[in-house]
Amino acid sequence: MPDAGGLTLTLADAEATTQLGAAVAPLLEPGETVLLYGPLGMGKSTMARGLIRALTRPDEDVPSPTFTLVQFYESTPPVAHFDLYRLTRPEEAAEIGLDEALDDGCAVIEWPERLGEDASAWLGPDRLVVSLSEKGAGRVATVSGVGAWEGKLKHLHV
Numbered sequence: 614m615p616d617a618g619g620l621t622l623t624l625a626d627a628e629a630t631t632q633l634g635a636a637v638a639p640l641l642e643p644g645e646t647v648l649l650y651g652p653l654g655m656g657k658s659t660m661a662r663g664l665i666r667a668l669t670r671p672d673e674d675v676p677s678p679t680f681t682l683v684q685f686y687e688s689t690p691p692v693a694h695f696d697l698y699r700l701t702r703p704e705e706a707a708e709i710g711l712d713e714a715l716d717d718g719c720a721v722i723e724w725p726e727r728l729g730e731d732a733s734a735w736l737g738p739d740r741l742v743v744s745l746s747e748k749g750a751g752r753v754a755t756v757s758g759v760g761a762w763e764g765k766l767k768h769l770h771v
Contacts, residue, residue, distance in 0.1 A: 619742075619755065619756050619757030619758065619766060620754075620755070620756040620757075620766060620769065621753060621754070621755050621756075622753070622754045622756060622771055623748065623751060623752075623753055624656070624745075624751050624752040624753065624754055625750075625751045626750075626751060627656065627659050629751070629752075629771075630656040630659045630660050630663065630745075630752060630754075631659055631660070631662065631663035631666075632663060632771055633660055633663065633743075633754055633771050634659070634660040634661060634662065634663025634664035634665075634666075634667065635663045635664065635666070635667040636769055636770055636771045637664050637741060637769065638663075638664045638665075638667035638668045639667070640765050640768060640769065641664075641668070641690060641692070641719045642690060642719065642739070642761070643690045643691075643715075643717060643718050643719060644715050644716075644719065644737050644739060645719045645720075645737065645739045645740065645741070645761070645762070646715065646719065646720045646721075646722060646736045646737060646739070646740045646741070647661075647664065647719070647720070647721045647722065647740070647741045647743065648722050648725040648736070648740055648741065648742045648743065649661060649721065649722065649723045649724075649725070649743050649745065650724075650725065650726065650742070650743065650744040650745065651744060651745035651746060652746075655745035655746065655747065655752060656745050656752050657723040657724075657745060658677040658696075658723065660743065660745070660754075661675070661694050661721045661723065662675040664692075664721055665686055665688070665692055665694060665721070668686065668688035668689070668690075668692055669686050669687070669688045669692075673686070675694070677696060678694055678695065678696040679696050679698060679699070680699075682695065682696060682697070682699065682700075682709045683695045683696075683709045683710060683711075683714075685710075685714070688718075690717075690718045690719050691714075691717055691718030691719070692718055692719050692720070692721060693710065693711075693714035693718060693719075693720045693721070694720075694721045694723075695709070695711065695714075695720060695721070695722045695723065696723045696724060697722060697723065697724040697725065697727035697728065698723065698724045698727065700724075700727040700728075703727065703728045703729035703731070703732075703735070706727075706728055706735055707735075711735055712735075715736075715737050720736075722736075737760075738759070738760040738761075739759065739760035739761040739762055740758070740759040740760065740762060741756065741757075741758055741759075741762045741765075742756070742757045742758070742759065742762075743755070743756050744756075756769065
């Protein structure tokens with residue numbers, strides 16, 4: 614789960630969640646990971662879609678990778694969108710290309726808790742952690758950083 618500290622943002626609707634993803638995109642560098650936590654329906658895919666479209670193009674087709682487990686996108690940096698909900702073992706992350714995705718680009722990961730207790734071994738030193746929860750008709754995003762993202766949080770403008 615997310616580390617203590619960071620930002621707490623109120624997201625009034627899906628558009629605000631999309632904008633949060635778009636605000637993260639220009640700060641991402643190769644080797645970095647965005648971890649998206651939250652129950653079903655909290656907006657993890659919506660935030661990922663906003664981030665990916667900000668890196669690619671506004672009309673990019675960004676389906677949820679629930680069944681494919683991963684989608685790769687050509688952008689600067691290259692980005693891979695993982696949905697680990699259906700993983701049964703943490704080792705399956707290597708089988709679907711998590712290691713390779715971080716070699717050349719960055720990764721957006723829904724359901725990172727599926728990586729198990731040793732998740733940091735899979736994710737590299739620089740991570741943005743976003744935990745989404747319900748607040749009335751909207752959402753709350755608790756955002757924290759690990760490694761380089763500790764300093765980058767002050768540049769996150771939503």
